[in-house]
Amino acid sequence: MLQRAQIISVLAGFSALSVAIASSLAAPSKVAPAPNGITLPQNYKDWRVIGVSHRKDNNTLRIILGNDAAIKAARAGKTNPWPNGAILGKLVFKDTSHKAWEDATIPGKFVHAEFMIKDSQKFTKTGGWGYARWLGKEQKPYGDDADFVEECHGCHTPVKDNDYVFTHPIILP
Amino acid sequence: MLQRAQIISVLAGFSALSVAIASSLAAPSKVAPAPNGITLPQNYKDWRVIGVSHRKDNNTLRIILGNDAAIKAARAGKTNPWPNGAILGKLVFKDTSHKAWEDATIPGKFVHAEFMIKDSQKFTKTGGWGYARWLGKEQKPYGDDADFVEECHGCHTPVKDNDYVFTHPIILP
Numbered sequence: 001m002l003q004r005a006q007i008i009s010v011l012a013g014f015s016a017l018s019v020a021i022a023s024s025l026a027a028p029s030k031v032a033p034a035p036n037g038i039t040l041p042q043n044y045k046d047w048r049v050i051g052v053s054h055r056k057d058n059n060t061l062r063i064i065l066g067n068d069a070a071i072k073a074a075r076a077g078k079t080n081p082w083p084n085g086a087i088l089g090k091l092v093f094k095d096t097s098h099k100a101w102e103d104a105t106i107p108g109k110f111v112h113a114e115f116m117i118k119d120s121q122k123f124t125k126t127g128g129w130g131y132a133r134w135l136g137k138e139q140k141p142y143g144d145d146a147d148f149v150e151e152c153h154g155c156h157t158p159v160k161d162n163d164y165v166f167t168h169p170i171i172l173p
Numbered sequence: 174m175l176q177r178a179q180i181i182s183v184l185a186g187f188s189a190l191s192v193a194i195a196s197s198l199a200a201p202s203k204v205a206p207a208p209n210g211i212t213l214p215q216n217y218k219d220w221r222v223i224g225v226s227h228r229k230d231n232n233t234l235r236i237i238l239g240n241d242a243a244i245k246a247a248r249a250g251k252t253n254p255w256p257n258g259a260i261l262g263k264l265v266f267k268d269t270s271h272k273a274w275e276d277a278t279i280p281g282k283f284v285h286a287e288f289m290i291k292d293s294q295k296f297t298k299t300g301g302w303g304y305a306r307w308l309g310k311e312q313k314p315y316g317d318d319a320d321f322v323e324e325c326h327g328c329h330t331p332v333k334d335n336d337y338v339f340t341h342p343i344i345l346p
Contacts, residue, residue, distance in 0.1 A: 045345055048219055052236050054227040057276035063225050098339065100331045103230035107343050137346040158273045166271065170280050172218055173310040
C-alpha cells in the first residue's frame with residue numbers, strides 16, 4: 001500500500017507532467033517575425049486595455065492594450081519612463097458607421113496590430129523601444145528590412161518627452 | 174520530528190488559511206448599487222476588450238469590455254442571443270484632442286461606466302438584459318428609481334434583432 005507522502009509525490013509528478021504536456025501542445029506561432037527579429041507577442045488578444053483613439057487623418061479607430069507589466073505601470077502612473085518588459089499593443093481598424101446609429105463610428109476592416117516593446121538595453125537606437133507591426137488578417141510582417149524601425153521611431157519622436165509613447169493611459173475610478 | 178506527510182498537511186493548512194484571509198480582506202465595494210439593485214461588477218477594469226466606438230452626436234469615445242462569458246461568446250460568434258451570464262461593460266469618455274497629434278481624438282474626462290447583464294429569466298421586461306450605470310469618478314448610480322431601465326431598454330430597442338446589443342465584437346486574426 002502506498003504511503004500518503006508517496007501518493008502526494010506521485011500526484012505532484014502528474015501535475016508537473018500535465019504542465020509539460022500543455023506547454024508542448026501550445027501551438028508555435030505561424031506568424032513570421034518582423035524583419036528586426038521581433039516575434040508576435042503571445043496572447044496579446046487577452047491583454048487589458050490602456051487606451052483608445054480615433055484618427056481623423058486616416059480614418060481609423062485604435063484600441064491600445066498592455067501586457068501585465070504595462071498595465072501595472074499604467075495603473076501606478078509610472079510610465080515616464082515605462083519599465084523594461086512593458087509591451088504596448090495597438091489594434092487598428094478602418095472606420096465604418098453603425099447601421100443603427102449613423103453618428104457612431106465603429107471598427108470596420110482590421111488594418112494591423114503593432115507593438116512597442118520596452119527594453120532600454122536592447123533597443124538603444126530607437127529610444128529603448130523595439131517596434132513591430134503585422135498587417136491585416138494575414139499578419140504579414142511590416143517592413144522590407146530591419147531599418148523599418150526608423151520610420152516608427154521617427155513618427156514617435158515628437159513624443160520623446162513622454163518616453164516616445166502617444167498613449168496616455170485611461171484613468172478609471 | 175514531523176513526518177513529511179504531516180509537514181505537507183500543515184503547509185496545505187497554511188495555504189487554505191491564506192486564501193481565507195485574502196478573501197476576507199477583499200474590500201467590499203463602496204459603490205452604491207443601481208436603483209434596480211444591480212451592483213457594480215467586480216474587476217471589470219480587468220475584463221478584455223470587445224469593441225470600441227466614437228459617437229459624433231455627443232462627442233464621446235467608448236471602450237466596450239466583456240466578462241469571461243461574454244468574451245467566450247464573442248470569440249465563438251455566439252452572440253445572438255448572448256448567453257446568460259454574459260456582461261458587457263462600456264467605459265465612456267468625453268473627446269479631447271491629442272496635443273502632439275491634433276487629428277487624433279483621445280479620451281478626456283471620464284463620463285460613466287455602464288453595464289448590460291444577460292439573464293433571460295430575471296430581466297424579462299427588458300429583453301433579458303439588466304442595465305446599470307455609474308456616473309463619473311464618484312460612481313454615482315444613474316436613475317432616480319428602478320424605472321430608469323426603461324430609458325436604457327428604449328434606446329436599445331432599435332437593435333432588438335441583434336439581441337439589443339449595439340456592439341459588434343471585433344474580429345482579430
